[in-house]
Amino acid sequence: MKKKVAFICIHNSCRSQMAEGWAKELGSDLFEVYSAGTEKYKEVKPLAVEAMKEVGIDISLQYPKLLSEIPEEVDILVTMGCGVVCPFISNSLMEDWGIVDPSGGSIDDFRIARDKIKTKIEDLIKREKSR
Template identity: 65%
Template sequence: MKYKVAFVCVHNSCRSQMAEGWAKKLGGEIFEVYSAGTENYPEVKPLAVAVMEEAGVDMSEHHPKLLSDIPETLDLLITMGCNVVCPFVPNQHFEDWGLDDPSGGPIEDFRVTRDLIKEKVLQLISRVQSGDIELK
């Protein structure tokens, strides 16, 4: 059984996209992975795509999505720290990762965010597999 996890941000153009990329690469055997935003945005930030490519994660086909584009119920809902007030999405587990948005900053800021998200995704995988996060 795979658990449905969604990473949510305002524009779904940077942090939530990186989290989707990492979760698919590192946790694809246990997660059905989605990302979404609360507002429309034209593209995934090119620097986000570039730094993920550096780390071996291809996001070249990613595009911003809205909450209406993902399943109506989730096992895990993760917000990225953008003070997003999301419409209610039924879920079994919610957490906010409190990550600063690197948008508008230098590429190094994107790299730092990429690496923080990787660590958080690895921790999330470990917590789900160990039963620290109880999911039905």
């Protein structure tokens, strides 16, 4: 049975969206993947879409979701480093990845975040496979 994993941030417009893309690409055999934010936002940041497209992952159809749009209970809850507290999402494991928000920065800032998120996803997959 796949584990439910949720990536949470404030706007669900950048880091959590990239994490969702990576987790679906690299961990689709292990995870049922969600991402959401604590505040409403209009779109996934275009530079996040562009940075992911560079590595062959299309997140252009993803959209910002609120916490109320994902399951109330997940196995793994990951906050991206934005100080988000999610006491109302039940989970078995919670981690904060401390990824710097590239919003407002250059495409290189988005690439750095993208690559750090990939490394974190790969580590999460490795840990889950060894359980």
